Amino acid sequence: MKFSENWLRQHVPTAATREQLAATLTAIGLEVEEVTALGAALDGVVVARIVSADKHPEADRLQVCQVDTGAGMVQIVCGAPNARAGLVAPLATVGATLPGGIAIKAAKLRGVESFGMLCSAKELGIDADASGLLELPADAVAGTALAQYLGLPDASIEIKLTPNRADCFSVRGIAFDVAAATGSAVAALDIAPVPAVTDSALHVELSAGADVPRYCGRVIEGVDATAPTPVWMAERLRRSGVRPVSLLVDITQYVMLDLGQPMHAFDRDTLSGPVGVRHARAGEVTKLLNGQDASLDEQFIAITDGEGAAQRVIALGGIMGGFDSRVTDATRNVFLEAAHFAPAAIIGRGRKLGLHTDAGHRFERGVDPELPRTAIEYATRLILDIAGGTPGPVVESALPDHLPHPLPVVLRRARLARVLGLNVADADVERILQALGLTVERSDDGWRVTPPSRRFDIAIEEDLIEEIARIHGYDAIPTTLPGGAARLIAPTETRVDSATVRRQLAARDYLEAINYAFVDAAWLQLWQAEAGAVPLANPLSAELGFMRTMLLPGLVAALGRNASRQQDRVRLFELGNVFAGRDSGFGIRDSQTQSLAPVETQRVAAAVCGSARAEQWAVASAPVGFHDLRGDLDSLAISAGAQLEYRPSQPAWAHPGRSADVYRIDGGREQRLGWIGQLHPRLQRALDLDQDVIAFELDLAPLVERAIPKAGAQSKYPSVRRDRAFIVADSVPWAAIQATVKAAAGPILRELVLFDRYQGKGVETGFKSLAMGLIVQDESRTLTDRDVDAVVAEVTAAVEREHGAKLRA
Known part of the structure; x- marks a missing residue:
């Protein structure tokens, strides 16, 4: 998650420095991976307008520009390819020092005097783009300090989130953690409902059960989609790693980053209604915003338009909108969508199509089910303020039985002390939990805590203890060695480890x-x-x-x-x-x-x-x-x-x-x-x-598996060995002969040894000679020659009978 430092401070005013803020975020589990300072040391850089741009008399690639600084006209020699009359761009005046250490002085370039430097974003240290001058909106007032105009200095902060902290995929979600850790308070979210001016609306039908238990939509007519995205919004998006595209798209992205609720804007004139939300059917195909034709199955959530045979898929729920219903510069009427998709309905769906989207990334981890209406109101206000239009009513369809509801969790004072190894003051416990947005009720032995709907990760007592530990500070927990005796378990003798x-x-x-x-x-x-x-x-x-x-x-x-x-x-x-x-x-x-x-x-x-x-x-x-x-x-x-x-x-x-x-x-x-x-x-x-x-x-x-050894008496009667050699077909394996000998000899056979295998002179081609030693012994008596001869005869007959062998002379 990447965001603007100034944007975060708007939600949670704090006196912490940038370094302290980054250290605090890491300490409470929101690991800071990178902090990129933007727009430092821009004193003397102002907004300026190029009035004229003439070719340099001595250089083909240079232009001599007359520039309005708001306090008069200056002459600037510039080599940027996009320098032109009417362009509004940053100007570093004489005496300014840019972030790269470049000191601006009056100079002559190929014999023509230049009093300052028109700048690219890279030269100002606010972006990596060095292809040309940083182009500012045409309505920017010449003479305005650039830092003031762009909301600088600022920093782009990127944090690494664990999968359970889906609430921190928004600036406001991060603000609650910062407020709790720094003793600040999160600013109130002042989003007043926008009253409907027209009756224009699209009916919404939910048919996906628990996978989509809430869907909100609103029609806004008469929107100027060509209106430029305000500089403050575009800059916040850029500093959050999002490239501004167009006003309507940028507003949905801005609301997602600010509140955490993904949204989508449809061109209302491409829809006939009603809007449906259901599971896709096997074989359905829809064209997505990126131009990809997605082949769907029953695991996907389809957003549809129309009824009966005319019904068509216009978006892939929780992942990406459709190509045919997208907003363009020609859009005049907009249908805004904000819905709650259950994580189980979205997990893995994007990867199945080779996609990874910001919306899918958030829905897979869980989004606050109470946010859709708030996000619609927020986006509506931004559209009306920037692009005009007349809003219709917010249409909301919900399945209350399938909406997740936070359940209270009991936190015991004794359990907290036992797990952490220290006593945290009751006042500190309550301050931390309340600063995180949790509702706290004190009881005799602790607290009854109800998490907000955005905190999917708080379900058991240990979750609350973790919150106390990370905000109170892991470094405040004493290091103690465990006590008690460990029980040793002897390894088993019945198997080899x-x-x-x-x-x-x-x-x-x-x-x-x-x-x-x-x-x-x-x-x-x-x-x-x-x-x-x-x-x-x-x-x-x-x-x-x-x-x-x-x-x-x-x-x-x-x-x-x-x-x-x-x-x-x-x-x-x-x-x-x-x-x-x-x-x-x-x-x-x-x-x-x-x-x-x-x-x-x-x-x-x-x-x-x-x-x-x-x-x-x-x-x-x-x-x-x-x-x-x-x-x-x-x-x-x-x-x-x-x-x-x-x-x-x-x-x-x-x-x-x-x-x-x-x-x-x-x-x-x-x-x-x-x-x-x-x-x-x-x-x-x-x-x-x-x-x-x-x-x-x-x-x-x-x-x-290993049998436990058991002591036993050795037979006091002698063993007898008799050797026999058989000629047998080369295709007969020794294992088969071995099994035959053991079966024929019976229990008095103590050992069978194959001591020779011969092929060559005296043995027919295709045959082999196998010489074996039979060792026999009885536990109760001495074997006589007759006993041994009987066993050997039985073995010989069995081998000859079952394997076609012949006794070798």
């Missing part, structure tokens, strides 16, 4: 990546992972419109960015949440709304490419492969005592034959954790990855 997971992966030479939980829909489609994706109602940008359903798209994108910058070995991991929508079958039903809410699942993912090991002289370089990453995952699982199994799979993003689902096996229970493997070559090409990428992604919670 996230910090340990991070340390384990970091120890395996991985770097942690942190990516946005928002992703581009195109990413999800590329990975074929869009099922159940949760769309955002108000995304930060079009590229971040969905919640991620996987960690890998963002992680692999980060890997690709590193690889493209000449990093030949990249190893990244991420711990984060993924989100499944209500359509995925994983939604959680809300107990109150009975709707399915998205469910969050924490996962761990890793992605690697390049060399398996860092470059060194002792080990030959080799590309990272599936088993390298599997080893890292196994080491992570061991920290939780987990036993993993890998079973072939082929998700859409995975390389056929180089992909597996990961299962955790606990006794007779198995649980799928996620996936590990190489990315599909087609996906790698689409992602512009030149190297093979190996990755995994698993649900974190079941991976890090």
Whole structure:
């Protein structure tokens, strides 16, 4: 929010200097970002009128001007391109010193005497425009001090507002805070109702329910739209960062900045009536003031004109007016609009169309619902005083049941002292709250406080305590250390904490990546992972419109960015949440709304490419492969005592034959954790990855579950090992054979070791030899050779039967 210092002081007279005012604003939470001094040291600069402008005899770009200073005629040599007879402009007389330190003296320019300097806005330090002389209104009186005429010196102050302080998007709203902090009082708002002179009016119909509970309009006829905007108004707009456009538009902007109520002016002659306020219909299109054709849906508020089939959209409620009904210099009859739009009805609508407007910015945060009629009266008075005209009655349509009403809040004296850590005198509490515009009633244990309708942010006791704290002064609150004993909570032994997971992966030479939980829909489609994706109602940008359903798209994108910058070995991991929508079958039903809410699942993912090991002289370089990453995952699982199994799979993003689902096996229970493997070559090409990428992604919670260790006696009976080698088709995975052996051997199998894999001489092409060691042991007796032979025979038969294997001689 940017505003003029002099404008603020008109609302709240205060003796504070500019520096003190800026410091006070920052101290009470309205952080001052910039203060731009305007028009300092303009003594000797007056309003002047160029009577004649003749070409300089010795220079093509210079003119010799005869200038009326109000006290006589002087000759000025000027090179400004807009210098011309009849122009009214600032003149720095001989002896003046401009803000840039330029001392004005009589001089000769190319042999012609010049007694002063006609000035641009930049030379005067009031604007950045140096393209020509500052053009003043033709009715400005020559000889008037420029500082007096332009209301200088002044300053443009820009403050940074938090989203909850929507009331400070107006000069008057800021004035209440300044008054409370400086012990001043806000000047009364003297806006007397303007009586109707004619019966001219447009009927208003509200059909948007709670989204638009109040709408005010007024017709003013016979307006001179070509009347110039007064200098005082134009200057206040410029110092507030608003470029003056035309009188009617400038008045609506001025009222918005002064009071905080956005307004709009329609050309009455383009309207047939009645004016309607409803939700837009899907497919409706309207042309906005900026020339953009806006395609609407049911989420937008449409301001309409006419009835039945002839009805048309003339404005986008709370955002921007329409092109066809705009006011122009030809406008003679005006329809003024001021309405209250609920924040929920406006939030995100402008961004959906790629727009950001002052009106939308305010309505999204909340505007005083009691302001529309006051704003209409204020704008009416300004129009009549400057452009003339005859007003009709103010037409107001309201839905009282849907209008927000401030509710009283109880502030307890003891609670205030406890939270702030000091006792604030009752008189100071009441002064602060009343200066902020709140109604205060004293009670036995504190106060009953009713906020004004503009203060949407005051709803609970803590809000009032915050107001007392920031106005009384945060520096007045003593610094004390907290007392009492903190209760220590022992970490659980039933799961491995996230910090340990991070340390384990970091120890395996991985770097942690942190990516946005928002992703581009195109990413999800590329990975074929869009099922159940949760769309955002108000995304930060079009590229971040969905919640991620996987960690890998963002992680692999980060890997690709590193690889493209000449990093030949990249190893990244991420711990984060993924989100499944209500359509995925994983939604959680809300107990109150009975709707399915998205469910969050924490996962761990890793992605690697390049060399398996860092470059060194002792080990030959080799590309990272599936088993390298599997080893890292196994080491992570061991920290939780987990036993993993890998079973072939082929998700859409995975390389056929180089992909597996990961299962955790606990006794007779198995649980799928996620996936590990190489990315599909087609996906790698689409992602512009030149190297093979190996990755995994698993649900974190079941991976890090850890059984509490229990002491138990070791078997006192010896174990027996028998080795067997099978020739089996190369397409049969070890995981399948492993499962068969465990099932056939039964409970006495203590360990199964694969100690050799052979292909070559003596083994038929397309087959492989797998040599394994079976270690068996019983808890209650010593196994005999017959017992062991029976187990080995059962295993051999099962492997031959289920996998077509042959026992290797």
